[in-house]
Amino acid sequence: MTGGARVRTALLLLVPVGFFGVFFAYPIGSILGRGLAPGGSVDLTPLTHVFSDPGLRGIAWFTLWQAAVSTVLTLAVALPGAYVLARYEFPGKRIVRALVTVPFVLPTVVVGSAFLALGFQPSLGAILLAHVFFNYAVVVRTVGGLWSHLDPHQEEAARVLGASRRRTWWSVTLPALRPALVAAATITFLFTFTSFGVILVLGGPTRSTLETEIYRQTTQTLNLPLAAALSIVQLVAVVALLVGTGRAEGRRATALGLRPSAEVARRPRTARDRAVVGANLVVMAALLGTPVAVLVARSFDTPGGAGFGFYRALGSVRAGSVLFVPPTDAIRNSLVYALVATAIAVTVGGLAAVAAARTRRRVVDGLLSLPLGVSAVTLGFGFLIALDTPPLDLRTSPWLVPIAQALVAIPFVVRIVGSVLRSIDPRLREAAATLGAGPARVWREVDLPIVTRAASVAAAFAFAISLGEFGATTFIARPNHPTLPIMIFRLLGQPGAQNFGAAMAASTILMALTLVAVLGIDRFRVGELGTF
Amino acid sequence: MHRLARLLVALSVAVAVTAAVPGAGASTRSRAKSDVTITLVTHDSFSVSKHVLGDFTRQTGVKVKVLPAGDAGAALNQVILTKGAPIGDLLFGVDNTFLSRALQAGIFETYRSPRLSAVPAAYQLDPKHRVTPVDHGDVCVEYDKQWFAQHHVPVPTALDDLTKPAYQDLLVAENPATSSPGLAFQLATIAHFGTKQWRAYWSKLRANGVEIVNDWNTAYESSFTAGGGNGTKPLVVSYASDPAAAVYYANPPKPTVSPVGTLLSSCFRQIEFVGVLEGTSHAKEARRLVDFMIEREFQADLPLQMFVYPVRDGTPLPAVFEKYAQVVAKPLTLSPTVIGARRDRWIEQWTDTVLR
Numbered sequence: 001m002t003g004g005a006r007v008r009t010a011l012l013l014l015v016p017v018g019f020f021g022v023f024f025a026y027p028i029g030s031i032l033g034r035g036l037a038p039g040g041s042v043d044l045t046p047l048t049h050v051f052s053d054p055g056l057r058g059i060a061w062f063t064l065w066q067a068a069v070s071t072v073l074t075l076a077v078a079l080p081g082a083y084v085l086a087r088y089e090f091p092g093k094r095i096v097r098a099l100v101t102v103p104f105v106l107p108t109v110v111v112g113s114a115f116l117a118l119g120f121q122p123s124l125g126a127i128l129l130a131h132v133f134f135n136y137a138v139v140v141r142t143v144g145g146l147w148s149h150l151d152p153h154q155e156e157a158a159r160v161l162g163a164s165r166r167r168t169w170w171s172v173t174l175p176a177l178r179p180a181l182v183a184a185a186t187i188t189f190l191f192t193f194t195s196f197g198v199i200l201v202l203g204g205p206t207r208s209t210l211e212t213e214i215y216r217q218t219t220q221t222l223n224l225p226l227a228a229a230l231s232i233v234q235l236v237a238v239v240a241l242l243v244g245t246g247r248a249e250g251r252r253a254t255a256l257g258l259r260p261s262a263e264v265a266r267r268p269r270t271a272r273d274r275a276v277v278g279a280n281l282v283v284m285a286a287l288l289g290t291p292v293a294v295l296v297a298r299s300f301d302t303p304g305g306a307g308f309g310f311y312r313a314l315g316s317v318r319a320g321s322v323l324f325v326p327p328t329d330a331i332r333n334s335l336v337y338a339l340v341a342t343a344i345a346v347t348v349g350g351l352a353a354v355a356a357a358r359t360r361r362r363v364v365d366g367l368l369s370l371p372l373g374v375s376a377v378t379l380g381f382g383f384l385i386a387l388d389t390p391p392l393d394l395r396t397s398p399w400l401v402p403i404a405q406a407l408v409a410i411p412f413v414v415r416i417v418g419s420v421l422r423s424i425d426p427r428l429r430e431a432a433a434t435l436g437a438g439p440a441r442v443w444r445e446v447d448l449p450i451v452t453r454a455a456s457v458a459a460a461f462a463f464a465i466s467l468g469e470f471g472a473t474t475f476i477a478r479p480n481h482p483t484l485p486i487m488i489f490r491l492l493g494q495p496g497a498q499n500f501g502a503a504m505a506a507s508t509i510l511m512a513l514t515l516v517a518v519l520g521i522d523r524f525r526v527g528e529l530g531t532f
Numbered sequence: 533m534h535r536l537a538r539l540l541v542a543l544s545v546a547v548a549v550t551a552a553v554p555g556a557g558a559s560t561r562s563r564a565k566s567d568v569t570i571t572l573v574t575h576d577s578f579s580v581s582k583h584v585l586g587d588f589t590r591q592t593g594v595k596v597k598v599l600p601a602g603d604a605g606a607a608l609n610q611v612i613l614t615k616g617a618p619i620g621d622l623l624f625g626v627d628n629t630f631l632s633r634a635l636q637a638g639i640f641e642t643y644r645s646p647r648l649s650a651v652p653a654a655y656q657l658d659p660k661h662r663v664t665p666v667d668h669g670d671v672c673v674e675y676d677k678q679w680f681a682q683h684h685v686p687v688p689t690a691l692d693d694l695t696k697p698a699y700q701d702l703l704v705a706e707n708p709a710t711s712s713p714g715l716a717f718q719l720a721t722i723a724h725f726g727t728k729q730w731r732a733y734w735s736k737l738r739a740n741g742v743e744i745v746n747d748w749n750t751a752y753e754s755s756f757t758a759g760g761g762n763g764t765k766p767l768v769v770s771y772a773s774d775p776a777a778a779v780y781y782a783n784p785p786k787p788t789v790s791p792v793g794t795l796l797s798s799c800f801r802q803i804e805f806v807g808v809l810e811g812t813s814h815a816k817e818a819r820r821l822v823d824f825m826i827e828r829e830f831q832a833d834l835p836l837q838m839f840v841y842p843v844r845d846g847t848p849l850p851a852v853f854e855k856y857a858q859v860v861a862k863p864l865t866l867s868p869t870v871i872g873a874r875r876d877r878w879i880e881q882w883t884d885t886v887l888r
Contacts, residue, residue, distance in 0.1 A: 034613070109749060116754040117761045122745070205707040205744045206887050216709060219606035221876055222633065298760075303783045317781065321579040321837060322598055384610055388617045395619050396571070396599060492749050493577050494839065495774050496781020500753055500760030 005439075009358045016352035016368060016410075019344075022392070023403055024371050027382030028231075034385060035228025046229035056213070060233055063209040066124070067193035070131035074188050075181075077132050077283065078139035084280040085140055086147035088273065089265040096284065097140070098518040101460070103288050104137045105468025105514045106295075107485045108197025109492060110507045114291040115202055117298075122204030129287075130198045135188040136288060137464075142187065145416055145457045146180040146423065148261040178248075179422060183415035186245045190238065190372035190411075210234045214375040231378045238373030242366035258423060258450070292511065299504035303497075310501035311509075317498050323490070325482055327506065331513065334467055334483040338517075341405035341466035346459050348406065349413025354451065356414065357421040368414050371407040379404070398481055405469045409462035416461070420454040421447065460521035467514055484510045569595040570814045570821060571620035573611055575604045578625060579837040580830070588824050594817040604630060604712055611809065612637045621812040622821060624666065627802045628657060628865075629715055632872025635662060640807035643819050647826045647844075655803050655843045657868055663805035666825050667840040670772035670799035670860045671716035673703070676758035677793050679766035688767070690797050691724055694737060701741035704755040704765040707887075709879050710746045712802075717769040718882055719871065720800035723864035734885045744886060758791050772799055773839040776857035780836065790856040801863035804840065 036042055050056045085097050103111070111130060120126040150173070158168040174181075194211045203209075208216075210230050217227035268274045302309035314327040325333075349368070356364040371379065383404070387394045394400050424447065432442045468485060482490065484506055491503035578600060589595050597620075601607040604625050611623050615637065626634045634640065640662035648656065648664065655665035673694070680687050688694055694703055706714030722730045743765060745751050753760040756768040758778070771777075775790035782791075806825055808818040824830055831842035835853050842849075 109747075112750065113754050113761060116750070200710065200746045201750050203746075205710075205746055212710075219602060219609055220709070222605075222609050222612065309783065318579070320581045320583070322582045322585050323579055323600070324582075381610070381613065384619070385613050388614065395614070490576065492753065494781065495752055495759070495770070495777045497760065497778075497783045498781040501783070 005358070009355050012351050012355035012358075013364070016348045016355070016364065019348045020368060023383075024379070024407060027379060027386040028235075028374060029382075030386035031224075031378055031382035032228045032231060035224040035226075035231075038225070043225070044229075046225040047232060049226065050229050050233055056230070059208050059213055060210060060230075060237075062207065063193060063211070063234075064237065066127060066209070067189050067195075070128055070135070070192040070195075071185055071189045073128055074132045074135045074139060074192075075185060077287065078136045079143065080276070081136065081280050081284060082140045082144040082147055084277050086144045086150075086261075087152070087265055088277050089267050090277060094519065094522065096281070097144075098515050098522060100140050100284060100288060101137045101464050101518045102292060102511045102514050103133050104135075105464050105510060106134075106292075106507065107468065107488055108134075108195075109201060110295060110488060110503070111291060112197060112201030114294040117294050118290065120202070122202050122207075124203075124207070126202040127195075127198055127207070130202055131188075131192045131195065133287060133291060134198070135191055136284075138187050138191070139184045141457065141461055142184040142412075142416060142419075143177060143180045145454065146177060146419055148264055149258040149420070150176050150264065151259045152264055179419040182245050182248055183419055186241065186369065187372065187411065187415065189241065190369065193238070193373060194234070194375060196376065211375050211377075215377045218377045218381055227378070231375055234373065234375060235370070238370060239366075241373070242369055246363075246366050258420075258425075295504055296508050296511075299501065299508040302501065310498070310505040313498050313502045314505050317491075317502050323482070325487070327487070327509065330482055330484050330487045330506070331509065333481045334485075334510075334513065335517075337402050337405065337483055338463050338466040341402035341409060341469075342459050342462040344402060344406035345409035345413050345462040345466075346455055349410040349458065349462075350417055350451070350455055352410070353414045353417035353421060354447075356418055365411075365414050365418060369411040372411050379407070401483075402466065405466035406462070408469055409465045412461045412465065413455070413458040416458040417451055417454045420450055424450060456521060460518050463517050463521060464514055467510065467517065484513070567593045567595060568814055568817050569597055570622065570812075570817050571597045571599050572821065573599045573601055573607060573620035573623045573809075575607045575625040576600045576602060577604075577838060581833050581837060584829055584833045587829060588821065591824075592817070592820050594814075594820060596821065608634055611639055615639055615810070618809045618811050620809060621814050621818040622806055622808055624804070624806040624825070626663060626805050626807070627712075628868045629712070629719065629802070629871050629875065631657060631663065631805065631868040634807070636872070639810055641810050641812070641815065643808050643822060645819070645823050645826060647823050650844045650846075651826055652843070652845060657803065658805075663807040664822050664826060665803050665843045666806050667831075667834050667838065668801060668803045668843055669840040670801055670863050671713045671720065671769065672772045672799035672860065673717075673795040674756075674768050674770045674772075674774050675793050675795060676756065676766040677789070677791055679757050683766075687793065688795055691721065691733070691795075694742075694767070695733070695740050697740075699740065699767070701743075702765055703737070703741075703767040703769075704743040704745060704751045704763075705737075705769040706748055706751050707744050707746045708882055711748055713748050713769055713771070715875070715879070716800040716802055717798075718878065719866055720798060720864045722878065723800065723866050731881060731885045734882065738886050742886075767795075771839065772796075772860050773835070773841075773853070773857050776835075776853045776855075777839050779856050780852045794858050794860070796858060796860055797862075799860045799863045801860070801865050803843070 036044065036046065050060065081100070085093065111133065115126055115130055120129070154176070155168050155172050158172045159165075163171070195209065196211045196215065199207060199209050199212050210233060214227050214230045214234070217223040217230065268277045299310055300306045300308070318324050352364050352368055383400060384395055387400075394403075428446050429442050432446055437445060488503045488506045488510070491499045491506065578598065585596055599620055601610050601619075604627060607623065608626055608630050610619065612634070623639070635658060642660060642662050643664070644661040645664055648661075651665055655668060657663075657665070673688070675687055685698060688699055693699060705717055708715035708718040721733055725733050743755060745755060748770065751768050752770055755763045755765045756770075757763045757766045759768070772794050775792045775794060778792045779786055779790050806822055808815060808822060812818055826844055828844065828847060831844040831847040834840055834842050835850050
């Protein structure tokens, strides 16, 4: 890199690094410091306790392996789905692609109750299934995003040259997909590693993870030293994972011939094509559709037969309370927070991805993924004790909500945009430069159209994440501007058929909103990949 | 390039909307007027009628911002952690199971409200008046009336009944490590059977097939037969006000008999307190709110907002409470000091007895 390019990269990194430092590293450092160095001097005995206590060791081990198994299962189930949505063109495909994103935004409590209603007992199986349910969209969107641009001619060439289907998959498709695959696996692992509601509701009282234990030690027993020690174990595991995957990804990143998605996808022609598409649609309907259907059905299941009674109840039940807001306000709050969070995530994450692609180093991706792997309680309480001095006294500010949501969304933006950026054939840029384009022009003509396309995919995800996010925002004191998930949570907090039914109605509205938002953002394409 | 322009427009719209983040400008607006706004930190289950809080503002000129901060434990711990720079002026929702931690942490200013004379001494658990009692409720075993009638099983009347074969696999309770009613029910068994015998009782409950879940919501809405889902347990650890709530929040037409009943001998008393936070710059206004919370209007509003009972003598109860909820005459209790000193060990012992 030339000196000028280095300066430009450093400038690009200024915003993401600053954001990460102020809203992640500083709060987390503060809460860990409060736990491990309460009097100013560091005391690491709680940390040794984690390794000497068989109960805690068991929790750490369970956390790790259930996340690993969940990730493998999610990939196994969702990769064929990603393939079908990337490579085939069929009626209703847009809707299906948006629909698979819906589970992702649902509050875990609600999904837990749907699984229990379907007859699942709290068990390991229920946890794993719920994790696949939640993370299916991560794989479909992250891997599918790249897959839909992979030039199928490469695979066809391999087949013509005599390679079997299997051989073609292992030596042509898989290496090309690798960056996106690693990204999807990493994100799924981090989500399931820090899974909270699913473990609590579907794991039953005998299964704890680091996340549920940190929650307990922080909010119930106020054992901050132990909570800090557990958070550090969590952090170390996540850093080790990110360094490992960063290497795996970095070694193999190859420039690919990318094609417009419309050119890549084809209609299912043969019987085999139709079977593949059909089978995956059935899997999606059974796995993702059934729990969702339970929720929707319950929202209409009023005593007098199917009706909108619970939707009307949303606007009336507990209407006199000072904390009541009409559902329209909750929808508005959700949308405004999600818009702000998406704007922050796309700006910060986009800059980081562009800078990271220039340096060809993985530090930035990894660093910005850390918030996914750290306990929401730790982060929430970290905000509370760190951001307490003006101008950064944001503890009770409404801004904290979209900021917390953006922290979760940024890794998606960085990875989705980054994996596409890295796959741009450098010869394209060289050709443009040879033809007389300056660096700015090269970027505008070659990188920008691809970046904006990837950014819109990432934005859809960021938007969905913040619509459904219920982690750190649960643990920060927030003024009374409830979002839909908070409204659902409040309704579920009191007994009575109307509260329960209204919670189901609010969940259905949340799903519908997500569907519309994702459909809208999916349509919003800026600069489709050119035909070169 | 017009597409890029579209993106830029969209981005600037997004930025413009950020200016409209709900409440972002609220603090400046309230500062413009001369009246004071105080912040009441509380748990997520807090509620009060809009018009009641509005009356407080009309009477005093003081506005109240309500700040829900997670469950009761999370809200208290947030206040403890921000002791030097409090996030609000008062904390409501510390109960007798958390009281000793709150008092030890020294987060409250002393304030003896002149209105306390109307509150029975039994609720005034802090002789130094750092906290003021506001409401009470009872955690009890609740039963599904219809289930017991249909199955011709007599309704249990004592904690000991729950270990009998007739009630095998019928009870769902919450994990005391993660749930406040779960802890209250464990404390009920300790208060009833004593510190020596309660573990033996739980061993018998376990042998009799008690189901343990982590949170109240799962217990009531998924496992309980009279909850929202298709549960299979007709006995659940929940609140004595459930029979009233089950009617009040029933789908119309409202039933004339509550579907839920209370096992009155199983109840553990929870008392909730409010206190003025040390370091507030609005002590006078905060104290005024403490007074208001034990005045008649606020007290009478409590039952239908939070499904708890007022502590003030002679406060009228709503009809739905009078008619459907049973008054727990002799609740089980333990002193907050004893709970504070032993809760963590008790929870560990419970886990060893019931889950391992």
